[in-house]
Amino acid sequence: MKERYDFDEIEIKRQKYWSDKGLHKAEADTSKKKFYCLEMFPYPSGKIHMGHVRNYAIGDVIARYKKMRGFNVLHPMGWDAFGLPAENAAIKHGVHPAKWTYENIGYMKKQLDRMGLSYDWDRETATCSPGYYKWNQWFFLKLYEKGLAYKKASFVNWCPSCVTVLANEQVIDGACWRCDSAVVQKELEQWFFKITDYVEELLQGCDELTGWPERVVAMQRNWIGRSEGVEVDFPLETGDEKLRIYTTRPDTIFGVTYMCLAPGHPLTERLVQDKTALDAIKAKSGKEETKEGIFTGHYAINPLTGEKIPVYVANFVLMGYGTGAIMSVPAHDQRDFEFAKKYGLPIKTVIIPEGGQEEEMPNEAFEGEGTLINSGKFNGFKSADAKGAIAVFIEEKESGKRTVNYKIRDWGISRQRYWGTPIPIIYCDKCGIVPVPENDLPVILPEDVSFTGKGGSPLLESERFLNVKCPACGGNAKRETDTMDTFVDSSWYFIAYCLKDDIDLKSQISNLKSPINYWMPVDQYIGGIEHAVLHLLYSRFFTRCMRDLGVISSGEPFRNLLTQGMVCKETWKCPDHDWLFPEEVKDGRCVNCGKQVEKGRIEKMSKSKKNVIDPDALIKKYGADTMRLFSLFAAPPERDLEWSDKGVEGAYRFLNKVWGIVYKNNNALCVKRDESKENITGASRITDYASRLLRKTHQTIRKVTDDIEKDYHFNTAIAALMELVNEMSSFTPENEEDRSALGFAVKNTLMMLAPFAPHFAEELWEATGGNPSIFEQPWPEWDETLAKDEEIELVVQINGKLKAKMLAPAGLTDEDARQRALQDERVKEMLDGREIKKVVVVKGKLVNIVLG
RNA sequence: GCCGGAGUGGCGGAAUUGGUAGACGCAAGGGACUUAAAAUCCCUCGGAGCCUGCUCUGUACGAGUUCGAGUCUCGUCUCCGGCACCA
Numbered sequence: 001m002k003e004r005y006d007f008d009e010i011e012i013k014r015q016k017y018w019s020d021k022g023l024h025k026a027e028a029d030t031s032k033k034k035f036y037c038l039e040m041f042p043y044p045s046g047k048i049h050m051g052h053v054r055n056y057a058i059g060d061v062i063a064r065y066k067k068m069r070g071f072n073v074l075h076p077m078g079w080d081a082f083g084l085p086a087e088n089a090a091i092k093h094g095v096h097p098a099k100w101t102y103e104n105i106g107y108m109k110k111q112l113d114r115m116g117l118s119y120d121w122d123r124e125t126a127t128c129s130p131g132y133y134k135w136n137q138w139f140f141l142k143l144y145e146k147g148l149a150y151k152k153a154s155f156v157n158w159c160p161s162c163v164t165v166l167a168n169e170q171v172i173d174g175a176c177w178r179c180d181s182a183v184v185q186k187e188l189e190q191w192f193f194k195i196t197d198y199v200e201e202l203l204q205g206c207d208e209l210t211g212w213p214e215r216v217v218a219m220q221r222n223w224i225g226r227s228e229g230v231e232v233d234f235p236l237e238t239g240d241e242k243l244r245i246y247t248t249r250p251d252t253i254f255g256v257t258y259m260c261l262a263p264g265h266p267l268t269e270r271l272v273q274d275k276t277a278l279d280a281i282k283a284k285s286g287k288e289e290t291k292e293g294i295f296t297g298h299y300a301i302n303p304l305t306g307e308k309i310p311v312y313v314a315n316f317v318l319m320g321y322g323t324g325a326i327m328s329v330p331a332h333d334q335r336d337f338e339f340a341k342k343y344g345l346p347i348k349t350v351i352i353p354e355g356g357q358e359e360e361m362p363n364e365a366f367e368g369e370g371t372l373i374n375s376g377k378f379n380g381f382k383s384a385d386a387k388g389a390i391a392v393f394i395e396e397k398e399s400g401k402r403t404v405n406y407k408i409r410d411w412g413i414s415r416q417r418y419w420g421t422p423i424p425i426i427y428c429d430k431c432g433i434v435p436v437p438e439n440d441l442p443v444i445l446p447e448d449v450s451f452t453g454k455g456g457s458p459l460l461e462s463e464r465f466l467n468v469k470c471p472a473c474g475g476n477a478k479r480e481t482d483t484m485d486t487f488v489d490s491s492w493y494f495i496a497y498c499l500k501d502d503i504d505l506k507s508q509i510s511n512l513k514s515p516i517n518y519w520m521p522v523d524q525y526i527g528g529i530e531h532a533v534l535h536l537l538y539s540r541f542f543t544r545c546m547r548d549l550g551v552i553s554s555g556e557p558f559r560n561l562l563t564q565g566m567v568c569k570e571t572w573k574c575p576d577h578d579w580l581f582p583e584e585v586k587d588g589r590c591v592n593c594g595k596q597v598e599k600g601r602i603e604k605m606s607k608s609k610k611n612v613i614d615p616d617a618l619i620k621k622y623g624a625d626t627m628r629l630f631s632l633f634a635a636p637p638e639r640d641l642e643w644s645d646k647g648v649e650g651a652y653r654f655l656n657k658v659w660g661i662v663y664k665n666n667n668a669l670c671v672k673r674d675e676s677k678e679n680i681t682g683a684s685r686i687t688d689y690a691s692r693l694l695r696k697t698h699q700t701i702r703k704v705t706d707d708i709e710k711d712y713h714f715n716t717a718i719a720a721l722m723e724l725v726n727e728m729s730s731f732t733p734e735n736e737e738d739r740s741a742l743g744f745a746v747k748n749t750l751m752m753l754a755p756f757a758p759h760f761a762e763e764l765w766e767a768t769g770g771n772p773s774i775f776e777q778p779w780p781e782w783d784e785t786l787a788k789d790e791e792i793e794l795v796v797q798i799n800g801k802l803k804a805k806m807l808a809p810a811g812l813t814d815e816d817a818r819q820r821a822l823q824d825e826r827v828k829e830m831l832d833g834r835e836i837k838k839v840v841v842v843k844g845k846l847v848n849i850v851l852g
Numbered sequence: 853g854c855c856g857g858a859g860u861g862g863c864g865g866a867a868u869u870g871g872u873a874g875a876c877g878c879a880a881g882g883g884a885c886u887u888a889a890a891a892u893c894c895c896u897c898g899g900a901g902c903c904u905g906c907u908c909u910g911u912a913c914g915a916g917u918u919c920g921a922g923u924c925u926c927g928u929c930u931c932c933g934g935c936a937c938c939a
Contacts, residue, residue, distance in 0.1 A: 215856045316937040326939045335937055650877050719876035795872050800920035840919050842871050850919045
């Protein structure tokens with residue numbers, strides 16, 4: 001072996017070795033226990049970034065570790081290849097989205113391979129390939145058959161800059177999630193997936209997501225937003241029209257002093273005379289913090305009290321939730337309270353808190369539960385009881401019914417964009433909406449379109465695509481020109497990976513022994529927290545739909561989820577030149593202007609903040625193993641990672657140290673024996689020397705295995721390996737026993753290092769005579785008796801404070817420990833003859849002497 | 853406002869069911885090797901005191917439970933993330 005650690009040569013050699021061996025290929029085999037390890041696939045934006053590196057390094061450690069544990073491991077990778085950036089690149093640079101995308105895929109794939117990731121590339125999929133998106137279309141047709149895909153006109157979130165519709169989830173604080181432009185409302189015909197049909201199941205399924213981070217499950221529950229309440233009809237004073245409201249607080253219904261309609265409510269136009277005032281309210285709808293409203297001039301009747309109640313239109317009432325109308329109880333709802341104060345409306349208290357009294361002039365609404373007053377026959381009821389009783393009463397009076405409401409809406413999937421899956425629908429003047437026959441799939445995305453960026457669907461311009469014969473009547477018809485939301489693509493790619501060459505979902509229906517049913521669910525899914533709601537919820541929905549189609553036998557796709565933290569780095573800012581690259585800062589000054597720079601916060605790596613590290617450069621300087629090792633060592637996976645150039649050097653030093661030990665061991669050990677100048681006397685001394693290293697090795701195997709198994713805490717596992725290596729580096733073997741102990745330590749260190757620094761471990765494995773691949777070795781096992789310490793440090797406390805430490809044989813009895821502590825000269829001195837009240841002994845660890 | 857999560861050295865981070873606070877790494881200081889530097893190796897490294905050994909103190913803050921609290925309970929403060937006029 002070479003004296004120097006030449007990472008570049010080794011890594012390329014080992015990547016070829018694994019590839020030639022087909023080490024990462026997976027085959028479904030029901031006789032083997034499987035492990036499906038999956039990292040969220042990337043959008044092929046051009047180059048991988050450190051976030052990818054971390055994500056994939058974590059996944060690769062798990063995949064390689066599980067393989068060594070004897071699992072049949074599936075570890076695939078592919079490309080989330082449809083999406084806006086490709087189209088934007090086409091508009092900007094005139095490159096066709098397909099060309100742009102496939103070129104990026106080619107480059108990024110090389111980068112991933114250079115990292116030494118153990119993917120089975122036979123299963124690679126790009127969602128933009130017809131072989132993949134055909135099944136998006138097939139799935140769409142199946143949902144359409146079941147009434148789960150439907151078209152409706154609705155107000156949608158429209159981004160004027162991206163010229164497209166956005167899902168509710170893609171709107172953040174009224175702005176586009178991608179470009180930050182203000183989102184406007186526009187009425188369009190859209191295709192929807194009926195996720196609301198599965199909402200109860202998706203919610204209940206949350207209880208079973210025990211392998212998911214709690215906060216992600218909480219976010220999903222929160223997004224679904226289930227609430228139980230009552231819909232109540234308030235008849236209008238004039239005519240037979242009724243106002244239907246939704247409330248979760250029927251216990252406060254006697255406190256209603258006015259009502260509010262959403263500006264978009266169907267009745268507003270009829271009730272409000274002053275259209276300019278109405279328009280003003282509409283303009284302020286759903287945006288502003290301040291509450292504004294107008295009186296309609298109409299009154300409704302509270303069905304329980306018969307009271308006459310003024311009806312308002314208010315900007316803060318949402319049309320999309322409940323019935324778009326509310327009953328207002330200012331005494332017990334802060335929003336209603338503020339509105340009432342502003343417009344001088346009465347406030348009627350109907351709930352008093354436990355042990356409280358009715359306040360004359362409340363300063364704020366009391367939103368808690370309590371006891372009912374001013375509520376007719378329900379006076380004296382507790383809120384919880386009153387909710388039920390009043391709901392029943394309303395139902396008996398046929399004034400309303402108990403209902404469950406959800407915040408989640410159906411999933412709008414239409415996008416007025418080119419680079420996505422064509423929706424397989426044909427519009428015929430005679431037959432109306434006609435689905436493309438299954439046999440005609442895929443509907444291929446045409447290439448002959450131009451990218452002007454002027455908006456509208458580019459597909460409208462492709463005559464060959466647009467004009468089609470109606471499958472039903474044969475007459476002239478037109479295709480749907482919208483494409484699907486790319487979240488459709490990513491909602492089932494993990495199922496596609498299970499099928500190797502041909503993603504034929506249909507052929508797998510009702511096949512209990514299909515590869516899908518062998519590999520699914522994903523045992524470990526790893527990705528960023530940013531997908532906590534969207535992607536993960538849609539995938540759970542899709543998998544359930546697939547289950548109901550018979551494609552898969554169970555509906556929960558991801559057993560365990562690990563959300564890795566962000567990769568962060570410090571930032572630099574110049575008062576004139578904004579964010580600076582680290583190399584633009586010299587001695588605390590900006591190299592452009594010489595001004596004092598400000599050390600900014602530690603932020604997520606981003607090009608705009610100029611605090612990115614380029615993985616290519618890192619690999620060139622230190623190699624992939626060092627990069628992987630550092631990103632795994634610096635923090636536990638779920639936490640944010642602060643990038644440190646010095647820390648990377650530390651990881652590199654560590655590998656060099658191991659290399660040095662193995663090199664020395666391999667070549668110089670045999671000679672060393674005669675050159676020995678040290679005086680080591682007595683065989684027992686030598687035995688002890690070797691057995692200490694042996695013990696440490698067994699302890700390390702236990703620690704590393706536990707750390708990986710428990711929570712994938714690779715940072716502490718690597719720390720334990722470093723400890724062992726430190727011990728090895730100061731170990732000079734003097735005899736056969738020593739040499740075999742060191743050999744054992746080296747061999748096990750390499751095996752444990754293998755998932756983290758695979759090329760490095762594989763190279764040294766071979767250099768030390770290991771054969772075949774280290775990844776075909778079983779994970780090391782420890783011997784509990786050999787791992788046991790012979791001596792322990794017995795801690796003596798007096799009144800809980802550490803006073804002395806002494807060596808004692810392991811496994812001593814509590815009584816022995818007690819005697820040793822009490823008879824220690826120094827302890828005796830400190831006790832100074834004072835009365836001992838009690839002695840607490842913690843087995844094999846500690847004695848606490850409690851004085852009176 | 854509601855729901856999560858977190859506050860430990862100069863820094864990243866360790867500490868089974870409550871039982872030696874600060875593993876491992878980085879930075880820093882000192883030393884060895886070298887003509888010199890790099891690399892490497894050795895030592896020190898929470899704070900304060902007498903710098904030998906030791907003593908006191910210390911895990912955001914304040915109480916509490918306990919023989920014993922970074923860990924459990926209650927309260928306070930700060931920071932981060934998500935949701936947010938959802939009736």
